Amino acid sequence: MNTQQARAMLADAEVIHSAEAVNATLDRMAAEIRDRLSESYPLVLCVMTGGVVFCGQLLTRLDFPLDFDYLHATRYGPETQGGKISWRTAPWTPVKGRKVLVVDDILDEGVTLAAVKESLLRLGAEEVLTAVFSDKLNGKNKPLAADFVGLTVPDRFVFGFGMDAGGAWRNLPAIYAKKDEA
Numbered sequence: 001m002n003t004q005q006a007r008a009m010l011a012d013a014e015v016i017h018s019a020e021a022v023n024a025t026l027d028r029m030a031a032e033i034r035d036r037l038s039e040s041y042p043l044v045l046c047v048m049t050g051g052v053v054f055c056g057q058l059l060t061r062l063d064f065p066l067d068f069d070y071l072h073a074t075r076y077g078p079e080t081q082g083g084k085i086s087w088r089t090a091p092w093t094p095v096k097g098r099k100v101l102v103v104d105d106i107l108d109e110g111v112t113l114a115a116v117k118e119s120l121l122r123l124g125a126e127e128v129l130t131a132v133f134s135d136k137l138n139g140k141n142k143p144l145a146a147d148f149v150g151l152t153v154p155d156r157f158v159f160g161f162g163m164d165a166g167g168a169w170r171n172l173p174a175i176y177a178k179k180d181e182a
């Protein structure tokens with residue numbers, strides 16, 4: 001995608017959740033996570049790449065001791081349909097015996113987070129909780145329900161706030177849907 005195509009896609013898109021709604025949701029989620037984990041010294045793991053914006057903005061709202069690391073698992077690439085999961089990077093920090101909070105941008109079919117959770121439990125994590133900023137209302141029987149959910153999004157390809165469309169626009173502070181998929 002080039003600059004013009006990326007700008008045209010954004011100009012044609014529909015706002016699903018404004019930056020104000022995103023910020024209010026971050027505050028709410030941080031309070032829920034604090035209530036559950038503030039005494040546990042959790043290991044927070046960001047699922048790269050999409051999780052980076054949500055995780056970064058969540059971290060500054062978590063006012064209790066924690067460790068932070070990341071992992072990279074991907075199955076969409078630049079496509080709008082998911083494929084086989086590809087593990088790029090495992091977390092460097094040992095997870096054995098830890099309470100782990102996995103943070104990602106979106107639960108779509110749930111395949112990625114289910115695989116991540118299973119792998120962390122296999123590595124000996126004591127407990128694995130999951131936080132997603134968006135949960136897609138696609139009517140699918142997902143293999144995992146997230147423990148902390150920000151906002152729901154419709155069954156359309158969405159982008160912004162960490163989520164890319166053809167590689168672009170992860171950097172937007174709000175969430176959009178491509179208009180041509182309405």
Ligand SMILES: O=P(O)(O)OC[C@H]1O[C@H](OP(=O)(O)OP(=O)(O)O)[C@H](O)[C@@H]1O
Binds near residue numbers: 047048050
């Ligand atoms: O619930 P699922 O259907 O498995 O989809 C959700 C996953 O898809 C996206 O990652 P993607 O594969 O696009 O990799 P990226 O984060 O590197 O863009 C997103 O960041 C989630 O990790």
Ligand code: HPA
Binds near residue numbers: 106158
């Ligand atoms: O709707 C989506 N948008 C961006 N990335 C995604 N990864 C899974 N679903 C989506």
